[in-house]
Each structure stands twice: as structure tokens, then as C-alpha cells.
Amino acid sequence: MDGAKTSVKADRSLHEQPAQQSQDQGGTGAGDLPRDPAFLASLASSLLDHADFARVYIDRDGVCRHTDRRFAALLGRPPEVLLGAAIGGIDHPVARAVGEARLALAFTGDSAPVDCEIDGQDGQRALLGGSLLVHRDGDGRILGFLGAFHETGDPRRIADFVLRRDPFVTTLLDAAVDGIIVSDRSGLIRSINRACLTLFGYEESELLGKSMTALMPPPFSRDHGKYIETYTRTERPKIIGIGRDTLGRRKDGTVFPIHLSVGEAKLGDEVTFVGIIRDISDRLAAEQRASYLARHDPLTGVLTRTAFLEECEAVMADAPGGEQGGFALFTLDVDQFSDVNEAFGFHVGDAALKAMVSRVTEVLPSNTYICRVAADEFAALARVDGMEHAQTLADVLHDRLTASIYADRHWVRLRLSIGAALQGGTRQTLEDLNAKAKLALQAVQHDGGNAVCFYTPEMAAAATRRMLLTMHLTHAIERNEMHLVYQPIVDKTGRVVSAEALLRWTHHSLGPVSPGEFIPVAEESGLIVPITDWVLSTAIGQMARWEIEDVLPERVFLNISGQQFLRGNLTVRLTELLADCPALRSRLGLEITEQAAVRDLKVAVRTLGELSALGIQTAIDDFGSGYSSLSYVQQLPVAKLKIDRAFVIDVPENPKSNALVRAAVGMAHGLGLTTVAEGVETEEQRDFLISVGCDMMQGYLFGKPMMPDTLADMVRGQRCVVPG
Structure with missing residues (x-):
């Protein structure tokens, strides 16, 4: 055999040398083997008869020309049966493996490996490994093929063959999306699929035969040997059959999160570990994001x-x-x-x-x-x-x-x-x-x-009081604890021209509760809406009775909560309540606060326009305590401005209050509106208001809030006064 090539070549020049030349040279040169044909034939016979190999020689057409007893035994046939038989026609794994190698060498190469599984002599799984060499003549033409094979029962070699050479297993591993690593009992990598190589950034040759620790960062790489040793000694696994999240290390040193599942398989007596690895960087990022958003x-x-x-x-x-x-x-x-x-x-x-x-x-x-x-x-x-x-x-x-x-x-x-x-x-x-x-x-x-x-501690008592009021206010109407009182509104001469209906609540155990206390509670709890509806119904019923008695003032004003005003159904509700007494529309007035009017200016303008179309007059209550903006007031279709008592209480002693009241009256008249001053308690206040042109006044000076019969008597009494 030529050491430079693995093919077997027939050297014609060797056979043409004269025998005398060989004898003259003494048969050998220093360091050279004899080239005598008889010597070479003897050497070949010795190798063929005594080497521990299974041998076969096949001609270029695939016909068996020589076989030893070992090769014939592998195929389960006598040597004389194989001689002259076409190897490719024999149904046996060894024959098929040799035939596939021969076909491959017919096109290129000088040798081909032959590996296949067989049943060993002891009936256990074994591996036949070896090579098929090309036999050429001096001109390079293929004369045949020489095969030499060796049988082994080494479990590691068998496992390595199954995992790395079996086409189905290889295809299956490389088709997997997750990384798959097969290692032996000592933790050496025996097989690794393409996805795992891509995940860790290695070539296959860099990992095969290397320890699994190459893919682990500290401290996992440091402790892996201890784990293998413990498992080998006790066979008590910690992670086999149990997936867990851990860390991996790429070739460039990058550490990244992985999910590792480890399974155990046995090939004969050999233990094999199969690890399935998945990069969970995206999953952890999503979990961290979800956790962040949850908090x-x-x-x-x-x-x-x-x-x-x-x-x-x-x-x-x-x-x-x-x-x-x-x-x-x-x-x-x-x-x-x-x-x-x-x-x-x-x-x-x-x-x-x-x-x-x-x-x-x-x-x-x-x-x-x-x-x-x-x-x-x-x-x-x-x-x-x-x-x-x-x-x-x-x-x-x-x-x-x-x-x-x-x-x-x-x-x-x-x-x-x-x-x-x-x-x-x-x-x-x-x-x-x-x-x-x-x-x-x-x-x-x-x-x-x-x-x-x-x-402050007092706030707790106030909160308890508000909660108590809310609870009782819920049932105040059905328990008939609510009633209306009326405060007269007079003109410059002191004649009662209008009245304002005011709500009062007398609880059966708490006693009288101030409107300044329960109205905010009603607004905060939402109870103000049904309460306001009760006020509208009750006041209109009282106006109807006054009309029959001929003591109805020119106008009766009711306070409307911002919630009721902005709900959008106030006009509809008033139409229902006034259906049986349409004449009262021109005798009914509604008061709304500045805050309610400007909270939703568009709704306010629409609602006030609808009320005006019904003949119901509207007034801005507590003017000056809220926005007090001329730009708001001029957009609202109202008839009156009620000047807040906070400005009236200091007149005429306080020059600033005097100026504010004078300005409010002048602005209102400039817009064609009537003015009403609230909280008038002294004659000095009355005289000042008349002097600045205020149209009407309301306060204790002219009468406290009173029961309906008392107001009726007041209206009836002033009609009996004969003008002087």
C-alpha cells in the first residue's frame, strides 16, 4: 500500500525488475522492505490469514472475489457461497453498507468508512467499523475494492455511532427548534444539533468530546462535576425529568437565560443524557414587562x-x-x-x-x-x-x-x-x-x-356625621321629614313680589339639620337628584293651591342642583309636572349657581333656552362667589342676577363692597337683567341698595323663611293696605 495514498496500486515496474538485480542488492537496502514478489505475497497472506479483521475483496463490478471466514460469518453464509456473488444483491446490513461505500468510491475518493450495527457473537448489540479502499492499476483505473472491518461491543462507540451516524436521528435532531445535546455518563458531549450550535455560537468540532461545562457559566460549571459524581454514586437525580430555568454561556462569554430539560436513556449498559435547551430571553422579558405593568x-x-x-x-x-x-x-x-x-x-x-x-x-x-x-x-x-x-x-x-x-x-x-x-x-x-x-x-x-x-381629630367626627346624615337622608323623603319654607322677595317699596322656596329637614331623632350641612352631603352622595325632584313637585303643588286662594306671588323661585340641571331631562320633567297647570309656567322661576352654569356651558345654554321657551324664568344665584365673568354671563339666557350675601353684609360701611355691588348692578342693567340682593338685614343696607339701583331685595329685614300659610297671609295682608 502507498503511504501517501490509501488506495491499493499494482506496481508493474516492481515485477519487471530482473531477479539478478534483486539478488545483487542482497534483498534489502538500509531501512527498505524487500520488493520481491514472493516476499510481498507472503506478507499479504500473513495479513489476510492472521490479522484480527474481517476482509473482503470486490471487483469493480461489485462481485465478491475473495472473503475470509470472518466476513462470511458476518453475513451468515459460507465463504464459497459469497465468492462470485454480487454484494449489492445480498439482503444484509453489512452487505448494504459495503455496497453503498463501493458506489460512493466509484465516483470519487480513495477510501470510504463503513459503519453499521450488527448482532454480536454474544447476541448483544455490536458495531462493525472499518474502511473500503480503492484498488487501482498503474494507470489509475479501478480494479476493485478491498474492505477491512473490525467488530466492537464498546457501548460508548455504539452510542456515538447511533447518535451521530444514524441519518434518521441526525435529521430529527437538526429539525428541532430547541437545542439538543447528548452527553455520556461523565458529561462529555457526544452529539449536538444545529439549533444548539447556533444558540451557543460554536462549530460542532469545537464541542464534540468536550465537557458540558463549556456551555455553563460559573458557578454551574464549577458544580457540574460534583453533581455527576453524586449521581454516579447514588443515582439520585436533581434535575432529570424536571425542567428548570437556569443560565447558559455562549462562546463569546455572553450569559443568557435558558430552560433546561434533561432526560436519561440507556444504550445497553451505557447511560446517556439528553438535554433540551430553549432560550427564554424573550419569555423572561415579557414576564418582567407583565410584572412591571402589574405593579x-x-x-x-x-x-x-x-x-x-x-x-x-x-x-x-x-x-x-x-x-x-x-x-x-x-x-x-x-x-x-x-x-x-x-x-x-x-x-x-x-x-x-x-x-x-x-x-x-x-x-x-x-x-x-x-x-x-x-x-x-x-x-x-x-x-x-x-x-x-x-x-x-x-x-x-x-x-x-x-x-x-x-x-x-x-x-x-x-x-x-x-x-x-x-x-x-x-x-x-x-x-x-x-x-x-x-x-x-x-x-x-x-x-x-x-x-x-x-x-385633625375633628375631621373624623365630621366624617362620621356625614356618613350618618347620608344614611338618614336616604329615607328622609319617604319618612316625610322634608318640608319647604318660603322667604319673601320685595321690590324697592317693600312689596312682596316673589318668594324663594327653601328646603328644610327635621330628623326624628337628630332634630333640625342645617341646609348648609345636608345639602353638600346630598350632592356628594347623589341624593340631591331625587330630593330636587321632590322639591319641584312639592313647590308646584303649593303654587297651585296659592293660585286657587289668589295669594300666589308673581314668581316663586326654586334652587336647582348642578347635577339635576346638567342631566339633560330637566325640561322634560318640568313639562310633566306643569301639564295640569300650564298657567304656572310664567309664575315659576329657577335659580342655578354660577359653578353649575359654567361647568358645561354648552349644555347650560341649551337648557336655559328650553326653559325660557316654556316661559320659566331663570336667575344666576350667588353671583360673585364663583367665576363672576362677564363673558360667561352674557352667553347665558337668564333674566336675573342674585348678588351674593357676602358682598351685601358689609355695605355701606365697606367701600370695596360698595364698589362691587355698584358694579354688579350696573353690569346687570347693561345686559338687561334684573338684580336681587340677598342677605339684607338692616335699613342702611336697604337704603344703599336702593340708591345704587338694585331692583329687588331679600333678607331677614323683610322676613325670615316661613311656612306657606304665613307667606300667604303676608301677600293677602299687603293687598288690604290702601295706598296713601
């Missing part, structure tokens, strides 16, 4: 209410107690935030909220916890050094949050109410602080909002 507001990025409670309760539980310092809880509510969304759009409102949160983080300490409680309500828990520090933070916070905000190309100015509670000397839970801060927030909102208020 954070998607718009502002602050904590959700649930996460806020968990974080704050934990930090408060771990904080040391003491008289000085502690925590302050701030509740922040944007007043009338819907106006921002309606005026500029939700995108501007969202931008304003994000800017607001940014300012909160700038003002409050860095370790403050912030959450979004509702659409426009937030809470913040901050460490403080005492009440003075907490009040300073609250004031600075209010100043910053009510300053102009540039939101999505618009300048926005927010109104903000802040309720706060300070952790006292005794340990308090977050729930306690939150309840107190909410009470403080309610207090500041009841006072008009846009301010800061800290909790």
Missing part, C-alpha cells in the same frame, strides 16, 4: 395601588419608632381635571399628569413611594422630620403642581387639592394614615379645593 401605572410609571400598599406597609413595618420624624402620607386630587381633557383632549391631559408626577418626584424626598389611585388622584408616602417639615413639603408641592405646565404644545394650569396625615408618636398602619389623609382631602374639597389640609 406600575402604564401612563405615569408610578406604583399601582396594590403595589403601593405592599411596599409602604413593608417599609413602615421595618422603620424604627420614635416621637420625632416618621412618615407623612399625601393624597393629591386634581380638581375638575375633566375640564382639561374636554378643553384640550386626552393626550394633553395625559401629558399633564406625567409632568405632574415628574414634579412630585422633584419635590418629595428620593425614597418617596408614589402611586396612582384613580384617573386624577395620586398618593405619596414620604419620610419627614416632623409636622413642620411635612407642612413645608406640602406647600412647596402645591405651589409646584399648580404652576403652569407645558403639556403637548399647550400651557395647562391645574387646580390641586392635597390632604395629608402625619404618623404620630404611636405606630400607625398605612391604612390608618390613608383614612386620615382622605378625610383631610375631603375637608379641603368641601371648602372649595385647590389648597392643602392636614388631618
